[in-house]
Amino acid sequence: xxxxxxxxxxxxxxxxxxxxxxxxxxxYIAGRADVDPRLIGLYAVSEGAWxxxxxxxxxxxxxxxxxxxxxxxxxxxxxxxxxxxEYIEDGISESEAxxxxxxxxxxxxxxxxxxxxxxxxxxxxxxxxxxxIARIFEQIPNAGEVIRSELLPYDQQGHADFATxxxxxxxxxxxxLDIPMFYAFGEHDVNVPTAQSAAAxxxxxxxxxxxxxxxxxxxxxxxxxWKGALQFGYVPGFLDVLDVWTAxxxxxxxxxxxx
Numbered sequence: 356x357x358x359x360x361x362x363x364x365x366x367x368x369x370x371x372x373x374x375x376x377x378x379x380x381x382x383y384i385a386g387r388a389d390v391d392p393r394l395i396g397l398y399a400v401s402e403g404a405w406x407x408x409x410x411x412x413x414x415x416x417x418x419x420x421x422x423x424x425x426x427x428x429x430x431x432x433x434x435x436x437x438x439x440x441e442y443i444e445d446g447i448s449e450s451e452a453x454x455x456x457x458x459x460x461x462x463x464x465x466x467x468x469x470x471x472x473x474x475x476x477x478x479x480x481x482x483x484x485x486x487x488i489a490r491i492f493e494q495i496p497n498a499g500e501v502i503r504s505e506l507l508p509y510d511q512q513g514h515a516d517f518a519t520x521x522x523x524x525x526x527x528x529x530x531x532l533d534i535p536m537f538y539a540f541g542e543h544d545v546n547v548p549t550a551q552s553a554a555a556x557x558x559x560x561x562x563x564x565x566x567x568x569x570x571x572x573x574x575x576x577x578x579x580x581w582k583g584a585l586q587f588g589y590v591p592g593f594l595d596v597l598d599v600w601t602a603x604x605x606x607x608x609x610x611x612x613x614x
Contacts, residue, residue: 470514
């Protein structure tokens with residue numbers, strides 16, 4: 356979206372726009388004469404893994420999904436995990452970071468509610484949250500390095516855009532799907548809560564969903580290892596898992612060996 360000769364503006368696009376792009380891509384591929392429409396899969400990375408189940412559910416043309424470092428959890432839960440880790444990286448203690456995460460929930464709930472109710476632009480709720488921020492600034496000396504000293508100025512459209520993305524939940528679309536899905540995680544991911552994501556997938560698996568996952572030890576969100584300053588490589592085993600799992604799904608769909 357917005358790259359090379361494509362239309363649109365990536366910076367202003369919201370999740371519904373990216374979902375529409377994904378649906379358009381699947382529809383286009385499924386309509387090509389040189390493509391077997393039974394064999395279309397999605398390879399979804401990070402944020403894309405939130406959206407891939409909806410693309411699959413709405414098109415009905417996706418046979419399998421491989422999710423790399425994406426999560427089945429609601430967007431807000433991953434964002435809160437990410438900002439908590441950012442706070443700690445910036446020198447905030449874990450206990451203080453937890454307080455800041457609780458405050459983030461209050462702020463984000465306000466932005467979503469204020470988008471739908473302009474009367475919240477001023478009033479006791481906004482004043483109470485700003486007072487809570489002021490107390491945090493008194494308790495945590497370096498809080499000003501990681502959060503604003505008060506709520507953002509009221510912006511109904513900006514708050515509505517935030518609400519659209521932050522309230523997104525792939526769960527209902529995962530529940531609708533009856534296709535194989537694989538999730539690959541990094542043990543030390545600071546962007547996606549790996550343990551919580553795996554626990555959510557365990558519940559789906561116990562309920563009969565055709566879902567598999569693997570946690571790769573010792574790596575973070577990139578699933579990468581670095582050898583020197585410039586040499587990059589995926590953690591051993593990741594590309595093998597991607598290759599073997601995808602080939603097995605195609606074998607099942609085709610009903611014969613691949614050559």
